[in-house]
Amino acid sequence: MSAVVRYTAAALRRRARPLGRLAGWSAAEALPALLAGYLTARAVDDGFLADRPGTGLAWLGVLAVAVGIGAVGTARAYACLGDVVEPFRDELARRVVSGALSRSTAAGARPESTAVARLTHQVEIVRDTFAGLVMVVRGFLFTAGAALLGLVSLTPVVAGVVAVPLVAGLVLFAVALPAMVARQRDYVRADERLGEAAGGALTGHRDVVACGAQEIVADRVxxxxxxxxxxxxxxxxxxxxxSLSLAVGGWLPLAVLLLAAPWLVRRGLTAGAVLGALVYVATGLQPALHALVQGVAGGGLRFAVTLDRILTATTLPPRESTARAGAPGDGPAPAGTSGCGPPGSTTGAAGCPLAELRGVTFRYGPQARPVLDDFDLTLSEGAHLAVVGPSGAGKSTLTGLLAGLLPPQAGTVLLGGVPAGGADPAALARHRVLIPQEAYVFAGTLLENLRYLRPAAPPDEVDAAVHRLGLAPLVRRLGGLTATVHPPSLSAGERQLVAAVRAHLSSARLAILDEATCHLDPVAEATVEDAFASRPGALVVVAHRISSALRAREVLILDGGCPLRGPHDELLARSATYRELVGHWRGPQDRTHRTDATGGGPVPAEAANR
Known part of the structure; x- marks a missing residue:
């Protein structure tokens, strides 16, 4: 539970000012608890027992005013509660969503909507129980503190008599609290396991019946x-x-006070003071302790256990620290690195490859056949590589490895001489830019979309990239770079052009186009690829037309066997798979239609095969 305590304490420290306002109104709320016993004693001793009922009623009138002030304090305290609780809830919600996004976008991950729904439901539980816990704890502190001060004002002896069993009850409750937390955690886990088992049985009940496994499943549930x-x-x-702690801390002080009343009267305590002390215990201390014990034992335990599960479920595994070659004081570069550049640099030293795969093996699952096995690849400045192969051959896997998004089971991936494994996203973005098939465009201005990877890109460079990659017609149609973009109103080709210009403006030296022009017509596709080929750095294109392979300096063919790399003409002579792919691209049976960059009609296969 230490993580829960630290997280909650940090959240409360960040809400110091709202907590200060809550404390101020809580003090006003506790005014009746502070004055009730004293004013009752004065009303009895100075008024009713002294045969002055008017004086007694006047003292009770003062108590009524104090109760009115306390009511105002209660209302304002609840109004201040939202300033403490809602930011806490928002922080948790952001943590849940951020953690879910990080896990869902990891290599080989799947969307986890069910887990997110469960966690967001638990966030609401934490919010409600946290609000109750704050009110219960501050109520006890102010109410019990006010009642004890009132007892001291009557006579310190009475305060001492009452305080001893009260503290004993609190200590007993505190000692039992860890066991209560453990039992509550066990209950929550058992309830979740039961839900999972019952849900699985209900979902697969037809298969269970078909297999005759009813008894096995029933026994498991x-x-x-x-x-x-x-x-x-x-x-x-x-x-x-x-109940024991409530009896000791709440009811025992009352019993002790009643039993000690004759002794207290003999020592000179007035009847009004005894009655005032009973008021303090019965209407102040006892209800405050009862609310604290029930609140902490109920909502407080749910808060602690549920928050602990949220923190555990949303804690991302720490990245393994990776030695960075060339960093001051790091000493020699570790084996498997080239020592080509300092961390965070966008280029390495002269002759340093922009990307390297050394002995890389990657498979989807421990028993699966490797997609890439002991694979080597080097991309230096000026490289222009087209990657081709049948569906499922590993083209997108290769781009994921090159981009540092997929960790290999064996081997090393270097970007600018720096190991990609364990690098943070910002460091990866400085080395490479990946344009996927489904381009992402967000709501905002067109200029914000284009400058997303390089916010400080000069206007002349933005204009040059817009014209160089063929985005100018879209800019004119929207009304300029400052026009607001509504992503659903753009065609798939237009979104790809926006993503292409965005990537072209980035500072990364390695550009990876993973079927990033599949929605463009052949002319627009050639324009984009030529622009990236003339850009400083290296270019990798996952090709879906023969024209992309013809434009590239080299072609890499992946066919599930031994990858081959070389110029187009050489691969035609060496690879039957490549010849088959080229023949398919050029054959009349290819009736693939593409959407042009302006969102117009389909492009016939004859044009697509040029």
């Missing part, structure tokens, strides 16, 4: 039911400890 029942009984036993 039954064990979870028994486990959940045991956890619930153990949690119920904790109620006995709560």
């Amino acid at each position: 039954g064990r979870q039911v028994d486990r959940q029942a045991r956890a619930e009984r153990a949690l119920a036993r904790m109620a006995a400890l709560r």
Whole structure:
């Protein structure tokens, strides 16, 4: 639970000013608890017992005013509660969403909508229980503190008599609290396991019946039911400890005070003072302690356990620290690195490859056939490589490895001489830019979209890239670079052009086009590829037309066997797979239609095959 305590304490420190306002109104709310016993004693001793009922009623009138002030304090305290609770809830929600996005976009990950829904539901539980916990704790502190001060004002002896069993009850509750937390955690886990087992059985009940596995599944679910029942009984036993602490801290002071009343009167305590002390205990200390114990034992335990599960579920695994070649004080570069450049540099030293794959092996699953096996690839300044191969041959896997998005099971991936494994996204972005098939365009101005990877790009460079890659017609149609972009109103080709210009403006030296022009017509595709080929650095294109391979300086053919790399003419002579792909691209049976860059009609296969 230490993580829960640290997280909650840090959140409360960030809300110091709202907490200060809440404390101020809580003090006003506690005014009746501070004055109730004293004013009752004065009303009895100076008024009713002295045969001056008017004086007694006047003292009670003062108490009524204090109660009115306390009511205002209560209303304002609840109004201040939102300033403490809602930011806490928002921070948790951001943590859940950020963690889900990070895991869903990791290599080989899948969207986890069910887990996110469960966590967001738990965030609401934490929000509600946190609000209750704040109110209960501050209520006890101010109400109990005010009642004890009132007792001291009557007589310190009474305050001492009452304080001893109160503190004993609190200590007993504090000692039992860790066991209560453990039982609550066991109950939550057992409840979740039961839900998972029952849900799985219901979902697959047809298969269960078909396989004759009813008894096995029923036994499995039954064990979870028994486990959940045991956890619930153990949690119920904790109620006995709560009752014991309430008896010691809440009811024992009242009993002690009643038993000690004759002794206190003999020592000179007035009847009004005894009655005032009983008021302090019965209407101040006892309700405050009851609210604290029930609130912490109920909502507080749910808060601690649920928040702990959220923090555990949304904590990303720490990245492995990777020695960076060339960093001052790092000493020699580790084996497998080239020592070509300092961390964070966008280029290495002269002759340093922009990207290297050394002995890389990658497979989807421990028993799966490797997509790439002991694969080597070097991309230096000026490289223009087209990657081709049948569907499923590993083209997108290769781009994911080159971009540092997929960690290989064996081998090393270097970007600018720096190991890609463990590098943070900002460092990767300085070395490479990846344009996927489905381009991302966000709501905002067109200029904000284009400058997303390089916010300080000069206007003349932006204009040059817009004209160089053929985006000028879209700029004119929208009304200029400052026009607001509505992504659904753009065609797939237009979105690809926006992403291409954005990538072209970035500072990364390695550009990777993973079917990034598949929605463009052949002329627009050639324009984009020529622009990137003339850009400083290296270019990798996952080709879907023969023209992309013809424009490239080299072609890499992936066919599930031994990859081959070389010029187009050489691969035609060496690779039957490449000859088959080229023949398919040029054959009349290819009726693939593409959408042009302006969102117009389909482009016939004859044009697409040029």
